[in-house]
Amino acid sequence: MDHDRYASAYICSILRSVHTIAVVGASPNQSRPSHGVMSFLLGKGYRVIPVNPGHAGKRILGQRVVAHLADIAEPVDMVEVFRASSRFSAVVDEALALQPRPRVIWGEFGVRDDAAAEKAEAAGVRVVMDRSPVTEYPRLVRRAS
Template sequence: MNHDRYEDGYVADILKTVKTVAVVGASPNPSRPSHGVMGFLLSKGYHVIPVNPGQAGKTILGRTVYGRLADIPEPVDMVDVFRASEYVDAVIDEALALDPSPKVIWTQLGVRDDAAAGRAEAAGLKVVQDRCPAIEYPRLIGRR
């Protein structure tokens, strides 16, 4: 897939069908983008699970933080990555080791690894890179 541009329907379908989102790199700091996006997703009815090894066992926005994806005790539909591009490959390795695998890997603005995205797609996952669901949701689905 060409990750330079996505069809609106592709992104909208993801946002309409996923229910449980793991936010890798979630921060307890309200000034951090991951905190704001997590709050936005919660406000839209998504079940959001923060992942941050330095915050494991604590809470962010009332949600228990897990140290890694494998520690989450339930299936996740989408992994939203708030880590630098050089960490995407390892996050995808972790996501692909889950059973069941998530349906979607989403990397935030400025975060991209085309080789890792290709591996995820080869395993049957959808991938969105260098986008923010808090921007795409209002644009494609509305303010609801």
């Protein structure tokens, strides 16, 4: 897949089909992008599970934080990644170890690792990198409604 450009239909189908999203790197700090994206996703009706070992057991935006993806007790449709690109591969490995696997792994703005994306795609997981649902949702989903 060409991760420099995504077809609008590809992104739209992801945002319309996922329901439960794990946010890796979630932060309780309101000035952090992950906090704003979590708030946005919750406001659009998604089930959001914050993942951050430094805040495990606490709550972010009313949602209980887990330490690792493996600690999530329900299937997740999408893993939203707020980690440095150098950590993306490790998150992909954690996501691929889940049963069932998520259908999508999404790297936020600035998060890109083509080799990790290729590994996920080889396992049947769709990948988006260097994009944000906060910008894509209003551009694609609202217009398509």
